[in-house]
Amino acid sequence: MGKNEVRADRRYTKDHEWAKREGVEVLVGVSAYAVDQLGDITLVNLDARPGESIEAGKPFGTVESVKTLADLFAPVSGRVLRVNSVLENAPETLNDDCYGAGWLVAIEPAKPEEYDALMDAEAYTAFLATTDH
């Protein structure tokens, strides 16, 4: 995983979450840029539970590194189908594979247009270039 790798198969928020449509669900995670900024990730708290609804832009958990804590914001609204329970005991999975095994939650989207409004890889790459880092 490259330091600021951006993958073309998904979309992104300004808070550095990614969303990837897979069949009926949208998988959600955090970008390589976010992981790099956080450093060694030591705790992932997913407040959202399967069956609950979450709303785009609202926090659904936190991710903590040695240095700091960051809120996780839902990129799209919908019902939580699954949460990645691996992260409870292996938060470092985010450092190792934030675009794969380090996914956070799977959402059944309520408003498909929200996904389409997210930044694509090109727009997110341009956004990162304007971010102070």
Place this chain on the structure above:
Amino acid sequence: MSAAPEAPLAVTPIHAEHVALGARMVPFAGWHMPVQYRGLAEEHRAVRTAAGLFDVSHMGELELEGAAATGLVDELVTQNARKVEVGQAVYTVACNEAGTILDDLICYRRGAEKWLVVCNASNRPKIAAHFAAAAAPLVAQGELRYEDASDRTALLALQGPRGLEIAGKLGGDGPALADLRPFRLRDATLAGVACVAARTGYTGEDGLELFCRNEDAVALWRAVVAAGRPLGLEPAGLGARDTLRLEARLCLYGNDIDETTNPLEAGLAWVVKLDKPSFRGKAALERVRAAGVARKLVGFEMRGRGIARHGYPLCGTSGQPIGTCTSGSPSPTLGKSIGLGYVPAAAAAIGTELRVDCRGKLVEAVVVPTPFYKRPQR
């Protein structure tokens, strides 16, 4: 992701080296400093198992020399400066008349009448003014020379179990530094650079702190990195410095101690010599001691899932707030989450159960002995 700083940041003489090494640079106390190079956990581990090299040139260095120097240091700090031997250093605090802490310091006695006082970067203007004000009449009488030498002095901290071995490879006086005892210092030439070498640090590991002139700092930095890399040395940033010092229960000014805390409640009674005839803050600290401290800075470890952070409320088992976390972090060495905080003296006993209010979630914690980490005797 952070807003642009208001004032231009100061840089140390080694700044370009950090940038070239790919360090993440952050604003810290008005300086542009490396927070990490390869990674906090890796740097932390290197210091515990081999060695790390820190640029801490942002810290303040005050120089005092003359017949009145020892008396002035003794008046301004809580330790007994008169009992410090030539070539010895002492950790201490400077208090105000209210007995609360202006800064924590290491005072190095370089000669019978010659002192080097090292203060935190964030407190340098305050401490330099504090010492300058006390020094002024003595300077006027010709009994003291006083200088804030911070702007011409660089400071490298070579820390870790292999630190002295690495110093030994720098030539000059390097091999002889193995005979320097803890909290002792001497003038030394290392890699051709004239410096003051002290067996002090802020990591809980053995090691050296090396003071040199700004213009020599890059040469010394490069020589230590080159000699140390084959032995496992990593350049280490402020991130690892913070987790290392927390494991060793070394206070961080601005977090654990400040002008609202006194050294007795901060667990620093051992640096307060109330049997000295006089020092700044003595009367107030005598009153604190007579009354007993109302609260204590304790160490705790998290039993539940959560990381305590500076400012999080500490609560009793029924959730009532009783104090505040002053420092908290996952401990890379121990593999658990630890913290420091003030609690009422009645809740300070080892084994006392606490709850940490982690942004609305009450997470179980327990008061534990400190330091959290003590280096093995080698």
